[in-house]
Amino acid sequence: MRILHTSDWHIGRSFHGHVTLDALAGVLQELALQVRDNEVDVVIVAGDVFDSATPAAACYPLLSRSLGAIRDAGAQIVVTSGNHDSSARLGFQSALLRDGIHVITDPATVGVPVTVDDGHGPVHFYGIPYLEPTMVRAVWPGVTLRSHADTLDHAMGLIRADLAQRGGRSIAIAHCFAAGVAPTPQLERDIQQGGLDVVPLSAFDGVDYVALGHIHGRQQLSERVRYAGAPLHYSFGEADKPRGSWLIDVDAAGEVTARWLDLPVPRRLVTLRGPLDELLADPSLDAHHDDWVCAVLTDPTPQIDPMRKLQTRFAWCATIKLDPVGVPAASRITYADRVRDVESDDELIERFLTHVRAGEGAGERERELIADAVAEARVAELTS
Template identity: 70%
Template sequence: MRILHTSDWHIGRSFHGHSTLEALRGVLETLAVQVRENDVDVVIVAGDVFDSAAPAAACYTLLSDTLRAISDAGAHIVVTSGNHDSAARLGFQSALLRDGIHVVTDPLSAGTPISIDDEHGPVHFYGIPFLEPALVRHLWAETDLRSQRAAVEHAMGLVRSDLAERGGRSVAISHCFAAGVEATPGVEREIRQGSLDVVPLSVFDGPDYVALGHIHGRQQISERVRYAGAPLHYSFGEADKPRGSWLVELDAEGLASVEWIELPVPRRLSTIRASLDELLGDPRFAAHEDAWVCAQYTDPTPQPDPMRRLQARFAFCATVMHTPEGVRGPDGLTYSRRVRAARSDAELVDAFLAHVRDGEGATDAEAEVIRDVIDERSLVEATS
């Protein structure tokens, strides 16, 4: 049996205020083609199908179109809900889908597999939707579910118990933060600090393969436990992460092979750093003019209207950051102390500039302008 493991589609997520819907549509259309080209039997979507609990109508259209295309390519589909999804909304839609498309949103179904046959017999797919302890604790009142680790541990216990009776090959699907993962800063927004919600690798013992979601970058925790990541780059922190899916093959004995299948990147992401004048004119940045750009300009002081100016060269400049080089460290002076220390109007203006510009007072050219303005003001006052 050939299984394509994907996750974290996040249909409806924006990228720095820009819609990603059409870019994602193109990537998911390619995924459906890959299903046909690689004779995939089952496609797994391991949570976070949508980016919000109340997606717009266009998001439902994209999901329906994609599921239909994958089904038309000849594959069964197993979808689980993630922490971004509304399990109720996603589960409601499942009743409207054609045969062969399975949507798992009920935590109580964790120990009941979806069994799909190949020439060697059944493969049992155990879908575990995202388990928020506060929301599922009442379902298993006999347990003490104070963390996601405990919730996933309990669900995997149900999986192993059922599998011990059924026998055969199996795949578990979970949306969680597993031990051993390297998270991208600023990407997995809901990952909590500390260890309460970190699920140990040993929790996933038993199945032949474990398809995980929640982390947006491809990661291999062990030979049989992996993250596929998201199909699009949703943050500049993900720019170096490949996009794609795991093609998993099970033979009569269990896990036979795992291969990475690349997905196209509609528009690459680039972070460029230099002074604003260099960013606007230096030929070395020409290669980034068609990319999504995070521009970091290093001028000592903030520059006027940097986004508009940068977008004249980089049409897809998505964010601008002022990251000055060689900024002086704090001198410990408050603004009031700077003002009290000033002995003239020129020094008073210089003290203000130093306070708002990280310790940098007036330049020689600025000081000359300041003196001219003060002298002109003094002349006006003297003749009035």
């Protein structure tokens, strides 16, 4: 059987204030073409279908069209909910979908597979929706569920028990942070990167392949445990991670082989670093005119209207970060801390200038002008 493992579509997520629906629609259309060209039998979406528990109206048609295109390409689909999804809303959507599209959102169904047959017999797809321990204790009374790791361990126990009776090949689908994942900048919220919510790989023993979601970059934890990542880049921290999905072949004995299928990147992401004037003038940066740009400005003092200036050259400059070169760490304290103990107006203005100039206070002539201005203001107060 041939399976395409994808995850974390995050329909409705914006990118630094820019809508991503059209870009995602194009990428998912390409994914449907890959399903057809590679004669895929089943497509897995391992959680975080939507970016929000309350998706905007435009998100639902995109999901329906994308799932329909994949189904038309010849594959069945197994979808599970992630920590960003509302299981109730996603589950309601499932009743409106076509045959062959299976949406798993109910914890009570864990251990009951979606079974798809091929020439070698059945393959059982065990979907595990995102399991918040405090929400599923009522589903499994008497079971100790202190952490996400506890809930996944219990869910996999139910799966192994069911599989022992059914026999056949098996795929588990989960949305979690598994032990062994490389450190991830800007890790998704709500599932911790450390502590009790890390799920040990041993929890997934007993099945032939584990399709994981939650991490936005492709990762292989073992030959049979993998993350596919997101189909779009949703942060500059992901810029160096390829976008795509795993094409999984499961033979008659349950042995797994995998290869990566790249998806197109609608707009590249690049981080440019340097003083503002250099970024605006350097001819070697012309190639980034149509890229998403994160500009890291190294000017020692803040620049005037930098975003407007950058966007005249880089139309898709999305964000600016400040990392002044040569500025001592002590100059980076907050403004509130800097002015908390001031005793005079002159000192307040001096500290304000020190803050906005990243450590450089007023010059001698500026101090004279400040003193004159403060004196004039005091006279005006007394005579008003």
